[in-house]
Amino acid sequence: MNASLHLWLIPLLPFAGFLLNGILGRRLPKALVSAIALLAPLASFAVVLSAVLASSSGLALPYTESCPIGWIHAGTLNIDFSFVFDQLSLVMLLVVTGVGFLIHIYSVGYMAHEDGYWRFFAYLNLFLFFMTVLVLAGNALLMFVGWEGVGLASYLLIGFYFQKNSAADAGKKAFIVNRIGDFGFLIGIFLLLATFGTLTFSEISAKLLAAPAWQGGILTVIALCLLLGATGKSAQLPLYVWLPDAMEGPTPVSALIHAATMVTAGVYMIARTHVLFDRSPFALGVVAIVGAATALFAATIGLVQNDIKRVLAYSTISQLGYMFLGCGVAAYSAAIFHLMTHAFFKALLFLAAGSVIHALGGEQDLRRMGGLRKKIPVTFWTMTAAVFAIAGFFPFAGFFSKDAILYAAFLQGAGGKVFWFVGLVTALLTSFYMFRLWYLTFLGESRNHEAHPHESPWSMLGPLVILAILSVGGGWIGIERFAAFLAPSTGEIPTAGGSASLEIGLSALAVLVALAGWWIADRLYRKQPETPAQWAAAMPHGYKLLLNKYFVDEIYGFTIVKPLLAFSKFLLGWVVDVAILGGAAWLLGGIAQFAAAILQRWQSGNLRSYAAWLALGAAAVLLFLLLPATLGLHASGMGR
Amino acid sequence: MNPAPLQLAAHGIPLAWYLLLSAALFSLGVIGFLIKRNVITVFMSIELMLNAVNLTFVTFAHQWHAVKGQIFVFFVMMVAAAEAAVGLAIIIAIFRARATLAVDRIDLMKL
Secondary structure: OOOOOOOOHHHHHHHHHHHHHHHHHHHOOHHHHHHHHHHHHHHHHHHHHHHHHHHHOOOOOOEEEEOOOOOEEEOOEEEOOEEEEOHHHHHHHHHHHHHHHHHHHHHHHHOOOOOOHHHHHHHHHHHHHHHHHHHHEOEHHHHHHHHHHHHHHHHHHHOOOOOOHHHHHHHHHHHHHHHHHHHHHHHHHHHHHHHHOOOEHHHHHHHHHHOOOOOOOHHHHHHHHHHHHHHHHOOOOOOOOHHHHHHHOOHHHHHHHHHHOHHHHHHHHHHHOHHHHHOOHHHHHHHHHHHHHHHHHHHHHHOOOOEHHHHHHHHHHHHHHHHHHHHHOOOHHHHHHHHHHHHHHHHHHHHHHHHHHHHOOOOOEHHHOOOOOOOOHHHHHHHHHHHHHHHOOOOOHHHHHHHHHHHHHHOOHHHHHHHHHHHHHHHHHHHHHHHHHHHHHHOOOOOOOOOOOOOOOHHHHHHHHHHHHHHHHOOOOOHHHHHHHHHHHHOOOOOOOOOHHHHHHHHHHHHHHHHHHHHHHHHHHHHOOOHHHHHHHHOHHHHHHHHOHHHHHHHHHHHHHHHHHHHHHHHHHHHHHHHHHHHHHHHHHHHHHHHHHHHHHHOOOOHHHHHHHHHHHHHHHHHHHHHHHHHHHHHHHHHO | OOOOOOOOOHHHOOHHHHHHHHHHHHHHHHHHHHHOOEHHHHHHHHHHHHHHHHHHHHHHHHHHOOOHHHHHHHHHHHHHHHHHHHHHHHHHHHHHHHOOOEHHHOOOOOO
16 A cells, blocks of 8 residues: 555645735735745645655556545535545646746746735636646646636736736636636536546546547547547647736746646547547547648747747747647647746746846837846846757757657558648748847847836746756757656557657757757748838738738637627517516516505505504404304204 | 303393493494593493403303303402503593593694
8 A cells, every 4th residue: 555645745735835825914014924825835836846746756647546535426426525646647746836936936926016916826826726636637628617716816916916807808718718618627527427427537538548449429429528628628629718918917927827737628638538539530630630720820820929938929829739749639639748848938038027127127028128237137048048048949848749749640541641841831930030039139239218127026037047958958858768757647659650760850940940040030020120121011911811810810700709798688678687587676676666555545644544453354264164063053943 | 062041140131141242332332432522431331341341250150150251250340450550540540641531632742
């Protein structure tokens, strides 16, 4: 019997932090609030590390821990609060609590002068609680609890500056769009329950393993429902629209929730339920198509955005597309590998962007930056590492993981070649827009003369440096070792048809493409800075299309939101609410009032009138009792 | 079931006469209660009704040789005495507050 790992501490420590800061934070000094907020994820991270150590010293994985008190017991249905610690949740937990802790440190510096400091950290801890629940969940329902919870935390943090209308609206948009995805997830859970009679992941796997010929059919439907949930949370086509707007939240939030952890929940969920996807080639194909399409689509929008955080937001959507592509070609470990390296370099990019914004006193527009290399050198160098990582240069982390996905896609027959090509084009675009951002921010002449840039405090720079080291070296473990480690969780069989020379050739091609992106960005934004404007003028329609994000928000607004609003307003609002429900209420009220108006005359307050009614009533009772008796007596008298 | 013979009565007076007297007294009480405006008269009407009922009790107790009815009369007298004490106190309180004894003018259910 293994010693207990106390997995329950991992989510509950941040929750305790949330309760402390959420209830008492307003009255506590800032230093104490920070201490509570930092200790919670640090302790959680320590528990994760001890679990990792235990597993490396011979603890059998997967290791399950259930709450002795059950959760739902109804007939044959048993759902427990059970936490599962296996290779997959190990990687996710390290990323979530590790990167989460770094971002907490950063936030202490970044949010130092904000109102609602305690509120921010309470929400951040709440997010960690739900995220770790999501990751540790041993059944789909508990995962759903975490899933909804991170959505709530995301909503609260996007709308952190709730005095700003745009932030409040963005929070609502994120929540509502996510609800659409959650609807799919929920239907998927119901179908799982109807099909397997259990929601526990390990039992579902066992049942599928016992029926090797079971393919498609209901499994495809379940997988597609789960995919809908994943597209909502992971901001994929067609539900990605909330993520760019989510940048209204404070920058550490964008880094933690909308880049490194929460948005990867969809990828994690697909990897967790991969047994279902494996049995449905159609669903896998849809996952791959969604991923590839999103990767390319978002990358093209990212080319022309002028807000530094929005460029990164579209880049996040695009990189998540890569992960979906990886899942779609059944290369789950490659997807999780990219998830991990992406968490490092994208968190770094956002935090560095936050440092830039901080240095410029709140400026987010790339057109009003420039020349910051000398002014904020630490930020510059760390961000450079992240840019090289995301662009996919050897030997930075992004190179290994992106390559693993592209290589896996390439080996998947003719369709796979298309995905590979789309991925390669996306890599070119990624490299281009990242170097565009890099040039516009750090190089050239300053285009903002009011600002007096200053380097951020070390509480912000420390996490940047650590993440930069991870962004450089995070991929050196290599996909082979990583996949072998994850194999018990993701159950992958190495795809046939690969060879070392092919892999090296593809990698070289990917690096060349990244170089090409850099070269173009160099030409356009360093050597001839006037060209982009000329190009934009030469192709006004194309430029406008990209600048306005393909008008997707407008199209959704016109085709879905407006008809829905009209339907709600006229049919539900006026006909149902005002006419039917309101009318019924008025009618009932009117009847009651009318009756009362008549009956209240009784209550005159006149003693003699009451007495008269009493006498009348007594007389009536007497009559009622005596009259039949008299008649009966008479009748019996007749009989006698 | 045959009704018991009703003609037996005390002191040679038939039972029905007692009952008729009782009913007449009770009706007088009700009428007095309903038509009089002076609260003290109303109060006296109540006493009249109570005593009409007492008469019925005593009559039947004598008729059936049952002591229960007579005991009941004692209870009614007790309650009537208590009621008289409380009722007169209320009447005095009302008179002090309103300077009137007309029941029609005491219709607010409060002092």
